[in-house]
Amino acid sequence: MGDCMFLEINLESEIPIYTQIRNGIIKGIALGELKEGDGLPSVRQMAADMGINMHTINKGYNLLKQEGFLSIHRRKGVVVNSVDKYHYNNQYLEQLKSELEPLVIEAITRGLSKNALDDMVEDIVRTISGGEHG
Amino acid sequence: MDKFFMYYNAGMVFLVAAIMAFIPQFTRKDIAFGVSIPKGQKKRMPIRGWEVKYSLFVMIVGVILAVIILVVGDDETIIMWSLGVGFIILLSIIYGLYVYFHKKVKHFKRESGWREEAPGKIVVSLSSEDRKVKFSSWWYTIYLVILAGAFIIGYIKLPELPDMLETHFNAAGQVDGWMAKEQAVWMMPLTALGLSLVMFLAHLGISRAKFSIDPDDKKGSSQRQKKFRTKMALFIYVTGLTVLLNLAISHMMIITILPNDPRIIYAMIVLTVLVILVFIVSVFLMGQSGWRSSDKARSQGSETIIKRDDDKYYKLGSFYFNPKDPSLMVEKRFGIGWTFNFGNPLAWLITIAIITIIIISVTR
Numbered sequence: 001m002g003d004c005m006f007l008e009i010n011l012e013s014e015i016p017i018y019t020q021i022r023n024g025i026i027k028g029i030a031l032g033e034l035k036e037g038d039g040l041p042s043v044r045q046m047a048a049d050m051g052i053n054m055h056t057i058n059k060g061y062n063l064l065k066q067e068g069f070l071s072i073h074r075r076k077g078v079v080v081n082s083v084d085k086y087h088y089n090n091q092y093l094e095q096l097k098s099e100l101e102p103l104v105i106e107a108i109t110r111g112l113s114k115n116a117l118d119d120m121v122e123d124i125v126r127t128i129s130g131g132e133h134g
Numbered sequence: 135m136d137k138f139f140m141y142y143n144a145g146m147v148f149l150v151a152a153i154m155a156f157i158p159q160f161t162r163k164d165i166a167f168g169v170s171i172p173k174g175q176k177k178r179m180p181i182r183g184w185e186v187k188y189s190l191f192v193m194i195v196g197v198i199l200a201v202i203i204l205v206v207g208d209d210e211t212i213i214m215w216s217l218g219v220g221f222i223i224l225l226s227i228i229y230g231l232y233v234y235f236h237k238k239v240k241h242f243k244r245e246s247g248w249r250e251e252a253p254g255k256i257v258v259s260l261s262s263e264d265r266k267v268k269f270s271s272w273w274y275t276i277y278l279v280i281l282a283g284a285f286i287i288g289y290i291k292l293p294e295l296p297d298m299l300e301t302h303f304n305a306a307g308q309v310d311g312w313m314a315k316e317q318a319v320w321m322m323p324l325t326a327l328g329l330s331l332v333m334f335l336a337h338l339g340i341s342r343a344k345f346s347i348d349p350d351d352k353k354g355s356s357q358r359q360k361k362f363r364t365k366m367a368l369f370i371y372v373t374g375l376t377v378l379l380n381l382a383i384s385h386m387m388i389i390t391i392l393p394n395d396p397r398i399i400y401a402m403i404v405l406t407v408l409v410i411l412v413f414i415v416s417v418f419l420m421g422q423s424g425w426r427s428s429d430k431a432r433s434q435g436s437e438t439i440i441k442r443d444d445d446k447y448y449k450l451g452s453f454y455f456n457p458k459d460p461s462l463m464v465e466k467r468f469g470i471g472w473t474f475n476f477g478n479p480l481a482w483l484i485t486i487a488i489i490t491i492i493i494i495s496v497t498r
Contacts, residue, residue: 005260006352012254028260039262048344048461049258049265077262 005033021060030128040078144203147220151196158185167236168451168467174437236451250443255349265345269367277330288319322385333374343463358424369413
């Protein structure tokens with residue numbers, strides 16, 4: 001079990017809350033703070049603790065469920081899946097490429113070198129390595 | 135022996151007054167008389183002065199009432215009423231004082247123009263372990279064992295008993311109440327059942343209450359809150375168990391398994407009060423949500439900015455009403471512990487059920 005795994009939501013950000021929830025949980029899995037089999041708080045509990053509408057939490061959880069990161073059981077509640085449930089497949093690779101394409105193209109257009117781009121990716125990977133999913 | 139209850143009543147009234155007198159010292163730093171204020175304002179005048187005045191006044195009232203009870207004497211009828219009347223007077227005065235100072239703080243807040251810091255960040259714990267109260271609900275099976283035992287023993291003994299049982303004795307140790315055995319044998323077990331339900335519900339309420347984390351002290355605030363809740367859960371359990379044992383012993387006396395010795399009852403009362411006192415002191419030392427147990431939590435706060443102002447949901451500073459909040463229980467503002475979210479219909483259901491049970495058992 002992780003050492004006090006916290007999720008931070010920035011209410012003033014342009015990123016919708018359910019997306020922040022999704023990203024935060026994935027990061028937790030990446031850092032190894034959320035392991036296979038770990039239970040997450042119920043939708044109700046999260047909504048009450050955060051003071052946020054249950055629908056928003058539900059949206060985030062459902063997204064993660066569709067993407068294979070979480071399972072929602074009737075009795076056990078919300079549980080983190082094993083890595084084979086969300087391992088990348090061709091469909092994900094295509095989606096990733098289409099999302100990266102505009103970002104990379106814009107960076108190069110703005111004069112960023114490929115090396116600088118590589119360094120940036122490396123930095124990001126470094127923040128989550130050290131966990132089991134390094 | 136008959137003077138016991140006179141001293142007991144006076145002592146109880148004084149004790150309750152003493153506890154209520156120091157509530158402002160133990161509530162959170164960002165709340166005064168049910169109004170949310172900037173943390174740094176508690177130590178400054180006029181708020182500090184008001185809290186001191188409140189404490190002094192309540193202590194004085196407590197002493198006066200206790201003295202009156204002692205002076206008024208040890209006549210049986212008086213002893214019977216003095217506790218109830220004493221409490222009613224004490225609590226009415228306390229509530230009146232609270233509302234008075236509540237309004238003063240509210241007015242001062244408006245005049246001072248403190249602003250609420252926009253809640254930019256919210257932090258929540260993803261680990262369900264972190265917020266779980268370290269006191270298992272399974273302990274309550276012991277309650278069930280005692281209850282079952284009381285019911286079963288009563289049922290078995292029923293045929294051997296005389297038709298009328300002695301069910302009440304006065305302060306002088308003389309029996310002054312009888313009841314038909316069919317009713318008397320269930321009196322204590324039913325009360326005990328009601329009590330057990332209330333305690334268990336309180337335990338559940340505490341386990342599921344809203345868990346708020348301070349973004350500026352994530353680890354510390356969540357650890358303190360967990361410790362505080364665990365302690366409160368333990369408190370509720372031990373108090374319930376002690377009272378349950380009291381009822382079990384009274385039950386045994388009614389069905390004549392134990393002798394009608396008043397000294398046993400006195401011993402149980404003293405034990406119960408001691409247990410409750412020990413817990414109240416230790417919980418008060420922790421402060422609401424455990425804020426007193428860390429230096430960081432105690433350190434100076436802003437004098438003009440309020441962290442999270444949900445004044446509008448706390449009517450008169452005490453009754454929390456927020457239909458949008460899915461929580462059933464939230465932290466109390468004036469006092470230590472939790473209160474219902476009256477915007478949640480379940481809160482009304484439970485409150486009405488409890489009041490009904492109390493009315494039924496008192497009028498029987």
